[in-house]
Amino acid sequence: MKQLDPVHSIRNAFHREFWRHWCVALPNWIDLDVAMPLPTIIAVGGGKGGVGKSVISANLAGKMARNSKVLAVDLDIGGANLHTYFGIKTPKLTSSDLLLGSRVDFHDISVPSGIPNLDIVCAGQDFGLDRLNSRAAGLNQIWAGILEAKTKFGYDYVVLDLGAGTASHTIDFFLGAHVGIMSVLPEPTSIENAYSFLRALLWRMIHNVGARMGEESLAHSFAERIFNGEGHGGYSQALLKLKEESPRLVNGVLAGLSGRRLGFVANQIRGQSDIEIAQSMASISKDFFGFNTLSLGYLNYDDSAWKALRNRRLLIQDFPHCLFSRRLDEVLIRLQNAVRMS
Amino acid sequence: MKFEQNSNSPEESPDSFASFDLSKVRGSYYDMLGVLPTSTSLQVREAYFRLKATYTDSNQAIYSLMTGSDLAEKIKAIEEAFDVLRDVDSRSRYNENIGITERAGASRTDILIENISFPPVDEGMRKATRQAKDQKIRLVAGQIHRDSSLALRIRSIFESAETPSGSTLKAMREAAFVTFEDIEANTKVGQEKILLIENDDFVKMPPAVYIKGFLKSILSFYGIADSKAFIEGYTLRVESCHKKTK
Numbered sequence: 001m002k003q004l005d006p007v008h009s010i011r012n013a014f015h016r017e018f019w020r021h022w023c024v025a026l027p028n029w030i031d032l033d034v035a036m037p038l039p040t041i042i043a044v045g046g047g048k049g050g051v052g053k054s055v056i057s058a059n060l061a062g063k064m065a066r067n068s069k070v071l072a073v074d075l076d077i078g079g080a081n082l083h084t085y086f087g088i089k090t091p092k093l094t095s096s097d098l099l100l101g102s103r104v105d106f107h108d109i110s111v112p113s114g115i116p117n118l119d120i121v122c123a124g125q126d127f128g129l130d131r132l133n134s135r136a137a138g139l140n141q142i143w144a145g146i147l148e149a150k151t152k153f154g155y156d157y158v159v160l161d162l163g164a165g166t167a168s169h170t171i172d173f174f175l176g177a178h179v180g181i182m183s184v185l186p187e188p189t190s191i192e193n194a195y196s197f198l199r200a201l202l203w204r205m206i207h208n209v210g211a212r213m214g215e216e217s218l219a220h221s222f223a224e225r226i227f228n229g230e231g232h233g234g235y236s237q238a239l240l241k242l243k244e245e246s247p248r249l250v251n252g253v254l255a256g257l258s259g260r261r262l263g264f265v266a267n268q269i270r271g272q273s274d275i276e277i278a279q280s281m282a283s284i285s286k287d288f289f290g291f292n293t294l295s296l297g298y299l300n301y302d303d304s305a306w307k308a309l310r311n312r313r314l315l316i317q318d319f320p321h322c323l324f325s326r327r328l329d330e331v332l333i334r335l336q337n338a339v340r341m342s
Numbered sequence: 343m344k345f346e347q348n349s350n351s352p353e354e355s356p357d358s359f360a361s362f363d364l365s366k367v368r369g370s371y372y373d374m375l376g377v378l379p380t381s382t383s384l385q386v387r388e389a390y391f392r393l394k395a396t397y398t399d400s401n402q403a404i405y406s407l408m409t410g411s412d413l414a415e416k417i418k419a420i421e422e423a424f425d426v427l428r429d430v431d432s433r434s435r436y437n438e439n440i441g442i443t444e445r446a447g448a449s450r451t452d453i454l455i456e457n458i459s460f461p462p463v464d465e466g467m468r469k470a471t472r473q474a475k476d477q478k479i480r481l482v483a484g485q486i487h488r489d490s491s492l493a494l495r496i497r498s499i500f501e502s503a504e505t506p507s508g509s510t511l512k513a514m515r516e517a518a519f520v521t522f523e524d525i526e527a528n529t530k531v532g533q534e535k536i537l538l539i540e541n542d543d544f545v546k547m548p549p550a551v552y553i554k555g556f557l558k559s560i561l562s563f564y565g566i567a568d569s570k571a572f573i574e575g576y577t578l579r580v581e582s583c584h585k586k587t588k
Contacts, residue, residue, distance in 0.1 A: 192406040233412050240368070280396050280403035283376075288407060 021259025024252050027172050028211035030143055039150040039158045040339050043177035047197030048190045049164035051183045052267040055305060057161040058085035059316045059325070063332050065118035068156035071110065071149050072120040075173050076163035080123035086113045087312035096124025099138035106145030107153065115314065139169060146176070166200035175205060179261045179338055181296065184281060186266060186274040194281065198289050202235060203227060209252040218246060236290030254290070261338050263296040265331055270301045294338055297331045299324055366441050371423035379442050383428065390424040492518065496564050506575035508540040514564055529559040536560065544583035553580050
């Protein structure tokens with residue numbers, strides 16, 4: 001990795017205190033330098049499709065770019081459309097070129113979004129997922145690009161727009177974020193998928209921690225036991241019960257859980273009763289899964305969302321004073337407080 | 343440098359600021375309700391009601407995660423924890439049992455609140471005081487006119503004011519021993535409007551036309567007839583502020 005210059009060695013409190021805890025749940029093959037200043041990584045996921053992951057990440061990145069340099073990365077490989085929210089066409093070079101092993105650099109594929117201080121990295125539209133495995137060299141390059149975004153390109157924030165589903169690389173990118181935003185709709189389907197996403201997250205985290213500690217088989221057996229039977233009525237309780245068998249592994253997983261934050265945003269809110277959903281889900285997931293959760297607020301169902309999309313312009317540019325935009329301001333304030341860990 | 347795994351590092355938990363042994367709290371009733379041994383009984387109560395609302399069948403957020411029996415089990419555990427922690431005595435006994443010695447029992451404020459005894463409510467008394475209050479409100483306007491020394495005192499305060507400001511009205515109100523409620527009942531000017539005028543809070547005030555009317559009725563309540571100059575001066579200040587800010 002690149003040699004540091006002293007200006008970049010100042011990290012914010014969040015990174016300094018939680019670096020080790022954050023690091024322990026990352027995939028094994030990612031090399032990290034302790035002294036490397038990281039950008040604040042924010043991932044937007046949620047399991048189900050159409051819950052507003054892209055619209056949230058695009059507009060959140062747009063709002064963040066007012067004060068800091070932001071990179072938005074589309075990681076919905078195969079179903080990419082983050083660029084459409086900014087009204088730009090798919091560029092010639094996308095992250096698919098990295099994945100396919102073309103000789104391109106991460107810097108080549110980032111394009112200006114039309115908003116000052118905000119660049120985006122697009123993903124390709126037609127890329128066979130079957131050719132991708134989680135250890136592909138291209139994937140490693142994307143990881144390196146994200147982690148070095150501060151040192152090499154000077155980005156303060158990196159916003160990851162993840163795809164639907166629980167593919168292993170999606171889960172890994174979500175684990176790589178300092179704050180993971182779960183976008184949920186107040187509908188049973190969305191809630192069901194959100195919980196299955198969290199299950200996959202915990203499953204993957206146990207495996208990653210096991211791999212870091214060189215105890216893959218033990219981690220796998222723990223995960224099997226927690227998710228099949230023993231975890232009935234609360235995975236965090238089941239995890240604590242296993243502490244006697246291997247304190248080191250369980251402590252590692254607990255550290256991984258406390259080293260990142262999980263924020264819930266309820267999207268497409270239509271009534272008073274829907275507002276509670278983010279708060280409820282946050283407290284349930286804290287209790288059930290043991291994640292370090294918080295409720296980031298809610299976003300109203302707003303016609304300006306589809307109107308702006310049909311204009312192919314960013315919502316906060318087209319309708320800066322609409323209800324959605326104002327609620328997103330509140331979400332952003334809570335998010336920034338969470339990153340400071342205050 | 344590659345990531346080095348330190349076997350004892352994850353033990354340092356982010357919530358190590360607490361003054362008691364956290365390992366004793368883990369798995370206890372406090373943990374169940376998501377509160378700390380230092381939490382007040384009000385916080386315990388709030389946590390209980392929040393959890394009760396979360397773990398109900400009608401809550402969308404539990405869909406697919408919990409079935410009926412899990413839910414019943416959870417609610418039972420919450421009830422059990424709250425039953426012990428709601429009472430100061432049983433809570434301190436529980437603390438002794440699980441070995442939390444520091445700040446045994448509830449916090450100081452809790453104990454103080456428990457010890458305060460409120461006098462029994464006498465319905466007859468309440469009725470009498472309410473009636474007296476109503477009568478007082480009706481009488482106030484007449485009182486000022488009848489009491490000539492009081493009227494003179496208010497008059498002198500009004501005349502001593504150099505610039506028309508809300509502080510004059512405040513001094514008059516204090517001299518007359520009347521409350522906002524009294525003024526509202528007699529002049530039909532809202533209490534918050536009177537407060538705005540007394541504090542010279544021009545920015546939040548309604549347009550000057552309204553203020554003119556308010557001042558006229560307030561000053562006539564105090565028995566002051568020649569208030570034209572004061573009102574003119576005051577509304578001028580309001581208008582100039584509104585021009586600047588709006």
